[in-house]
Amino acid sequence: MNAAVQNFLGRHPGVVRLGVVVLILIAWESAARWFIDPLFIAPPSRVVASLGTVLRTPGVPAALRLTFFELAVAFAIAVVIGLTLGLAVGLSPFARRSTMPIILLLYGMPQITILPLFILYFGIGAPSKIAFGVTHGIFPIIVTIVAGVQNLKPILLTSARSMGASRWQILRWVIFPHMVPSFFAGMRLAMTGVLLGVLLAELYVSTAGIGHFTTMFTDSFDPTKLFGLIAMLAAMAIMLNETVRRVEIRFSRWR
Amino acid sequence: MTRRAERTQRIGSRAVQAGFLLVLLVLWYLATNRWGVNRLLLPNPVAVWHQFVDVLRSGEYLPDLRVTLTELAVAFVLAVTSGALAGYFVSRTRYAIRVFEPLFAGIYSIPIILFLPLYVLFFGLGPASKIVLGTTIGFFPIVLSTIAGFGGVDRALVTAARSMGASDYQLFRYVLMPAALPVILSGLRLGFTVALLSIIGSETIASLAGLGHHIVELAEGMDMARMFAYIAFVAAIAALLNGAVSLLEARGSRWI
Numbered sequence A: 001m002n003a004a005v006q007n008f009l010g011r012h013p014g015v016v017r018l019g020v021v022v023l024i025l026i027a028w029e030s031a032a033r034w035f036i037d038p039l040f041i042a043p044p045s046r047v048v049a050s051l052g053t054v055l056r057t058p059g060v061p062a063a064l065r066l067t068f069f070e071l072a073v074a075f076a077i078a079v080v081i082g083l084t085l086g087l088a089v090g091l092s093p094f095a096r097r098s099t100m101p102i103i104l105l106l107y108g109m110p111q112i113t114i115l116p117l118f119i120l121y122f123g124i125g126a127p128s129k130i131a132f133g134v135t136h137g138i139f140p141i142i143v144t145i146v147a148g149v150q151n152l153k154p155i156l157l158t159s160a161r162s163m164g165a166s167r168w169q170i171l172r173w174v175i176f177p178h179m180v181p182s183f184f185a186g187m188r189l190a191m192t193g194v195l196l197g198v199l200l201a202e203l204y205v206s207t208a209g210i211g212h213f214t215t216m217f218t219d220s221f222d223p224t225k226l227f228g229l230i231a232m233l234a235a236m237a238i239m240l241n242e243t244v245r246r247v248e249i250r251f252s253r254w255r
Numbered sequence B: 001m002t003r004r005a006e007r008t009q010r011i012g013s014r015a016v017q018a019g020f021l022l023v024l025l026v027l028w029y030l031a032t033n034r035w036g037v038n039r040l041l042l043p044n045p046v047a048v049w050h051q052f053v054d055v056l057r058s059g060e061y062l063p064d065l066r067v068t069l070t071e072l073a074v075a076f077v078l079a080v081t082s083g084a085l086a087g088y089f090v091s092r093t094r095y096a097i098r099v100f101e102p103l104f105a106g107i108y109s110i111p112i113i114l115f116l117p118l119y120v121l122f123f124g125l126g127p128a129s130k131i132v133l134g135t136t137i138g139f140f141p142i143v144l145s146t147i148a149g150f151g152g153v154d155r156a157l158v159t160a161a162r163s164m165g166a167s168d169y170q171l172f173r174y175v176l177m178p179a180a181l182p183v184i185l186s187g188l189r190l191g192f193t194v195a196l197l198s199i200i201g202s203e204t205i206a207s208l209a210g211l212g213h214h215i216v217e218l219a220e221g222m223d224m225a226r227m228f229a230y231i232a233f234v235a236a237i238a239a240l241l242n243g244a245v246s247l248l249e250a251r252g253s254r255w256i
Helices: A002-011 A013-035 A044-058 A060-091 A093-108 A110-120 A126-150 A155-160 A167-204 A210-220 A223-251 B005-033 B045-058 B062-089 B094-108 B112-123 B127-151 B155-163 B168-205 B210-222 B225-254
Strands: none
Touching: A002 A013, A013 A044, A013 B094, A044 A060, A044 A223, A060 A093, A060 A126, A060 A167, A060 A210, A060 A223, A093 A126, A093 B005, A110 A126, A110 A167, A110 B168, A110 B210, A110 B225, A126 A167, A155 A167, A167 A210, A167 A223, A167 B112, A167 B168, A210 A223, A210 B112, A223 B005, A223 B112, B005 B045, B045 B225, B062 B094, B062 B127, B062 B168, B094 B127, B112 B127, B112 B168, B127 B168, B155 B168, B168 B210, B168 B225, B210 B225
């Protein structure tokens, strides 16, 4: 019996992992119920029960929808611009050597310092958050695309050219298929960046959107609703990350 | 390609870089001085330069810099201690790696900045909430790289050392550590960078002092030239810190 249990757990570490998560939840629940001031922390059971109330708070569903919209738009713009720039930079060795140091310099800069400028230029609405998400998402795509193009074996290009392929044919049949893995890896990194950028800007602006509600729940010492709202945003982030990751796995199997 | 052609190309790309910066500066100057772009949107580059010199000379950044650096130092020490210890103990057995590694990786994929409002509620607007946020964000790259570093050591090496009679300490010092250190160090560098970013970020969003806080103050006071200068100053500090850490990483890999 004991050996059978051990054997089962040995083959399914996921069960133990689930057990660890349940233990953490139990510890959190008991800490929140008996040990810590309820002004600061809410037990998970009450957070789950309050999800409905959070969703019925006027303005919250609209703010969540708007955040999702900002994430989607920022991601789409970042992918399109990043892909174009990445190809333009990556395909010519001269352009790569000239511009990559500039791109890496910008990528390394702490963009959070210019967040107030984005709010100043684009206002407190969706455009500033989208713009901030785009600038966070664009660099990982450029860098991975350039690296992907760079890894292309020169012999493939030479042989395609010697067989009389046109520029477009080379792009379509040699470069694109080779870029697919790095393109999707870049998309995954870009999603991480876009999430960071949009959520930073959302939290920064405390007069509208998500930031307004987090500030409101914090100021009114309502941890249950705050946990609920953050859990919903985290779920949104996990869902988006997971979607991109699945797509990446699906499309990098092609070779 | 011949060497001369290579050199010409290198000079060419340097010229493109210098030209790009020059054009940017000239456009900025013209936009503010000739084309009448509003000063509240884009301050004059000359004014920004004067403010930058003034920021450096007046030393008014010292209190904010001290706050941010203290937060960063405490957060990084906590993240390294907890991350390296947790990573080491998880990496002791294959089974623990299979249980815990996906757990850490899963939480790592959530944008942890979301927890900032919770931390502000628990720990207040002061440095404590920034330290805890920096620790949380720095913890995950460190623990994951420690697990990857120790977990990736070739088992044949461990068996060989054991069969030659190595003690626990000798095994750790001469086999595990040298094999794992490069991976762990890159995790430490990444942890440092994200902790720095998250601390400046949380100061920007909700705080009482610090470099990020000062930028917001200048933005709210519409003191644009000084704000641009201060942003350049903070970016330079961040670049310096990150450069120093990269240097230490390169040194550390050679040291053992």
